[in-house]
Amino acid sequence: MKQIKKIAAAFLALIIAFGYFNAFAIESQAASKTTTYVLDTKKGVCYPTKVRAGIRELSNSCSIYLVNEGDYVASVKSNSSNLLTKITGKAVYTGNEYTYVRLEGDKEQKCRSRSTITYHAKKKGTYTLTVTIKNAKKKTTCKKNIRVYAEEYATPVKTLKYAGKLYNSIGTNLFTKKSGKLQVVMNKGFKLQKIEVGKYAEKAYKEHNPEPVYVKVKNKTNISLAESTKYKANSYSSPGEYYSYESEVNYDYLYPVTYVKVTYKDMKLGIVRSIEYELYYKN
Amino acid sequence: MKKYIKTSIQGIFLAALAFLFSMNMEMQVNAKTLEDSQNGVEYNDYVEMGVGYAYNSSYGGGTTSYIYLDMDGDRVGNIKSSSSNLLVKKTRESCFNITTKDWETNQKTTKENYRSAYLSFFAKKAGEYKVTFDVIKEDGNVRCTKTITVKAVGSHTNISPIKSIKYAGKDLYSYYPYTTKTSGKLKVVLKKQYKLQSIEVGKINKSGKAEFKKLKNNKKISLAKKAIYTHGYNYGSGGSEYTYDELFPVTYIRITYVNKKTKEKDIWTTSIYTLNKKQSW
Numbered sequence: 001m002k003q004i005k006k007i008a009a010a011f012l013a014l015i016i017a018f019g020y021f022n023a024f025a026i027e028s029q030a031a032s033k034t035t036t037y038v039l040d041t042k043k044g045v046c047y048p049t050k051v052r053a054g055i056r057e058l059s060n061s062c063s064i065y066l067v068n069e070g071d072y073v074a075s076v077k078s079n080s081s082n083l084l085t086k087i088t089g090k091a092v093y094t095g096n097e098y099t100y101v102r103l104e105g106d107k108e109q110k111c112r113s114r115s116t117i118t119y120h121a122k123k124k125g126t127y128t129l130t131v132t133i134k135n136a137k138k139k140t141t142c143k144k145n146i147r148v149y150a151e152e153y154a155t156p157v158k159t160l161k162y163a164g165k166l167y168n169s170i171g172t173n174l175f176t177k178k179s180g181k182l183q184v185v186m187n188k189g190f191k192l193q194k195i196e197v198g199k200y201a202e203k204a205y206k207e208h209n210p211e212p213v214y215v216k217v218k219n220k221t222n223i224s225l226a227e228s229t230k231y232k233a234n235s236y237s238s239p240g241e242y243y244s245y246e247s248e249v250n251y252d253y254l255y256p257v258t259y260v261k262v263t264y265k266d267m268k269l270g271i272v273r274s275i276e277y278e279l280y281y282k283n
Numbered sequence: 284m285k286k287y288i289k290t291s292i293q294g295i296f297l298a299a300l301a302f303l304f305s306m307n308m309e310m311q312v313n314a315k316t317l318e319d320s321q322n323g324v325e326y327n328d329y330v331e332m333g334v335g336y337a338y339n340s341s342y343g344g345g346t347t348s349y350i351y352l353d354m355d356g357d358r359v360g361n362i363k364s365s366s367s368n369l370l371v372k373k374t375r376e377s378c379f380n381i382t383t384k385d386w387e388t389n390q391k392t393t394k395e396n397y398r399s400a401y402l403s404f405f406a407k408k409a410g411e412y413k414v415t416f417d418v419i420k421e422d423g424n425v426r427c428t429k430t431i432t433v434k435a436v437g438s439h440t441n442i443s444p445i446k447s448i449k450y451a452g453k454d455l456y457s458y459y460p461y462t463t464k465t466s467g468k469l470k471v472v473l474k475k476q477y478k479l480q481s482i483e484v485g486k487i488n489k490s491g492k493a494e495f496k497k498l499k500n501n502k503k504i505s506l507a508k509k510a511i512y513t514h515g516y517n518y519g520s521g522g523s524e525y526t527y528d529e530l531f532p533v534t535y536i537r538i539t540y541v542n543k544k545t546k547e548k549d550i551w552t553t554s555i556y557t558l559n560k561k562q563s564w
Contacts, residue, residue, distance in 0.1 A: 058460050058531045058556055075562070086530040086562060095521020118530045120460075245381040254372050254403045 032265070032272035037103055043142045044068040045133055046101045046109055050147045050269045053083075053121040054154035061088065061118040062146065065101040065111040069094075070136025073115035076129055083127040083148060089116030121150030149189075149268045156190040156264050159183075162223075162279055174255065174282045179224035182217065184262055191265045193272065195219055198259035199226040200251075203233075210251070212259050225281040229253040255280035322427045323353025324418055331434045334406045347374070347401045348414075348431050356421030359400040361428075362414065369412040369433060375401040396421075406435030409549045436550045444477040444540045444551055450504075461531050461556040466505040469498070469536070477540045480548070485535035490514060491527065493535055506557050507532040528563045531556040 036048045044067030053060040064073050078085045091114045093099055098110045119129060129146040160167040163180025167173060186192050198212030210233040217223055233249045260277040315329040332346035350359050364371045379397040384390065402414065412433045418426040448455045451467025458464070473479050484504050485493040491512035498504060510532035515524035538551045 056460060084530065084558070084560065086528070086560060087564070088528055088530050090526045090564070091523060093521065093523045095518070097518060097521035097523050099523075116527075120530065242384045242386055243382070245379055247377050247379045249375060249377045251375050252372065253374055254370060254405055 033104060034271050034273060035102065035104055036269050036271060037101060039103055039109055040142070040144075043133065044071065045142060045144060046103065046111065047131065047144045048146055050149065051119075052154040052266070052268060053119055053148050053150040055121050055124060055150055055152060057154060058120055059118070060120065060154060061116050063101070064115045064117065064131055064133070064144070065099065065109065066113045066115075066133065067109065067111050068135070069112045071141065072113065072134055073117075073131055074134040074138075074140070075132045076117050077132075078119070079128045079130070080125070082122045082125065083119055083129070083150070084122070085117060085119040085129055087115055088118040090114075117146075119148055121148065124150050124152065126150070151187075151189055151268075153187045156186060156266065156273075156275060157262060158185045158187045160185075160260065160262075160277055162225075162260075167277060167279065173278060174280045175225065176282050177225075178227070178281065178283070179222055181220060182223045182260065183220050184260075186264060189267050191267055192219060192262065193265055194261075194263040196259075196261040196263070197223050198261060200228075200231045200257070202228075202231055210249075214259075214261060223258075225258045225279060226256040227281060227283075229256050255282055257281075319427070319429075320353075322418060323357065324350065324427065324429060325353070326350040326429060327431065328429070329432045329434070330404065331436065332404060332406060334409050334435050346405075346433075347403050348433075350400045350402065350416070352398045352400075352418060354418075354420070354426070355394060356396045357426060358398050358419050359402075359416050360419045361417040361425075362402060363416075365413040366410070368406065368408040368410065369414070369435070370405040370407070371414050372403055373400055374403040402431070404433050404435075406433070409435050409547050411435075444473050444538070444549070446472045446474045448472075448536075448553070450555065455536075455553065455555060458555060461558050462506070463558055464506075465508055465557055466503060468501060469504045470501045471538060473538075473540055476543055478543055480539040480541055483535075483537040483539075485537060486510075487512060487529075487533065495535070495537060504534075506534040506555060508557060509559050509561075509563075511563055526564070528559075530559060532559050 036050045037046055038049055039046045046065035046067070048062050051060070051062045066072065072090070073087055076085050076087055091099060093112055098112065099114045101109050101111060103109055117129065117131065121127065127148040127150065129148060131144045131146065133141050133144070135141050161181075161183040162175055163177035165175060182195070182197075184192060184195060195217050196214040197217050198214040200210065200212050210231070230250075230252050233251065234247065258279045258281065260279060261274050262277070263272065263274045265272050315327060316325065317328040318325045327348040330346055330348050352359070359373060359376070362371055362373060377399045379399075380393065380395045381397065382391060382393045385392075402416065404414070406412070412435070414431040414433055415428055416431070417428050420426050447470075449468075449470045450458060451464055469482070469484075471479060471482060479500065482498045482500055483495040484498050485495040486507040487510040488494045489512050491514060510529035511527065513524065513526045516522055534555050534557070536553050536555065539548065540551065541548050
């Protein structure tokens with residue numbers, strides 16, 4: 001029982017980690033499309049109509065979500081020998097367990113299974129993947145096409161520099177300058193829309209969850225990093241008839257954190273997304 | 284239900300670890316949990332981390348150890364590091380007030396001041412460190428003292444000990460992004476200030492974990508030709524099953540070496556991928 005709770009908690013935690021703390025969150029903007037995932041209500045298939053691939057990357061993948069129990073992704077075919085593809089993962093949910101996919105307008109669709117399609121483009125170009133879905137009786141229910149746009153890079157941000165120093169997601173995220181020029185360079189095919197700089201206020205919560213306060217800045221202008229490590233949050237509160245608890249969380253960071261949120265338009269996929277970076281100040 | 288809060292917090296930690304692990308194998312984040320039920324303390328007594336990198340800001344900007352205290356009013360204090368090369372700080376402290384109502388008797392019980400804390404670590408240099416902390420009672424007296432072992436490995440120093448690494452006669456990186464050559468001699472030459480201690484080759488086993496085997500230098504290795512693994516959960520009311528069959532099976536090469544001058548031991552890891560187009564289902 002303890003094990004089950006731990007797993008359940010881990011899932012809950014993932015949702016919290018992704019949704020609330022915004023550490024790696026990809027956020028949506030109301031006015032533009034944010035996802036290429038669509039739902040075929042008749043066949044019960046959620047799939048992306050368009051995806052990107054970087055020609056040097058081995059981990060480009062997307063997921064096919066199936067609403068109906070027993071349905072499965074039987075095969076995936078590529079229209080070119082320059083685009084390698086395979087079904088690399090399957091997750092099947094039973095009983096009260098489901099997998100969820102987020103559709104346009106923050107709609108959530110409950111599904112019975114999720115298949116991962118990995119693809120690798122040897123050359124730049126536009127390709128098509130054809131996915132065949134079968135039912136429990138092994139009869140083909142439908143085929144879906146996914147357009148793959150393969151470019152040099154599939155990642156939106158080419159470089160992020162602060163005070164002349166390059167941000168590197170696994171190497172450098174500690175900066176010693178209190179203020180400096182922030183410069184974002186996008187990869188080809190991505191258009192920069194907005195840069196926001198976020199810092200925690202002393203009481204950093206909104207509806208119980210810690211949330212930084214964001215200020216819009218222009219590219220290539222000076223910003224200053226957060227200097228305070230201390231803030232308060234009220235992260236959990238669960239009033240119920242038989243059980244309730246309240247909590248206060250005091251934070252005192254090792255290094256003050258400043259968030260840089262970059263909002264961009266993916267010109268190929270026609271969607272708007274955000275990516276967030278964490279810059280730490282080391283004095 | 285108090286247990287649930289605890290497991291949720293542990294869950295966040297585990298999930299964050301899992302996420303980081305999935306992002307980059309070389310981050311070497313690892314932790315072990317120890318429970319002392321007599322003193323009501325549960326904490327990560329062993330933490331493995333990278334050098335010179337601050338991340339996972341939700342817990343304070345470093346690799347963390349989670350501490351849960353079972354006794355009313357207890358708190359974590361007197362935190363000490365064995366070396367100035369390992370920074371340690373209490374970066375997060377939560378205080379819970381819990382009210383439970385018995386559904387049969389309708390009697391309310393309120394418990395106050397349950398605490399949990401996160402200690403964050405930041406390593407300036409690779410090495411093994413000890414961190415001690417006290418569990419302090421409400422009256423100010425020390426209930427017990429606990430020790431955490433923190434192992435920092437140099438994955439983030441960006442200084443490679445490698446002079447050359449050859450697989451089947453060619454530079455390992457010439458096989459990037461993947462190779463169809465599945466076996467050949469592996470030869471590692473380190474820069475002169477380092478001494479090679481061991482070479483290990485890791486492949487993904489049936490449960491999805493990397494299994495490492497020691498290997499002598501300049502010997503033939505065979506790369507992973509497939510990576511098929513599965514795991515599942517059963518919650519009673521339902522379940523889930525995950526199956527994987529990778530397009531690019533990974534083989535890890537882990538090199539342990541010693542800096543001849545400083546005697547510091549460090550680990551350097553790299554990956555090589557093969558192609559497996561065959562669909563196993």
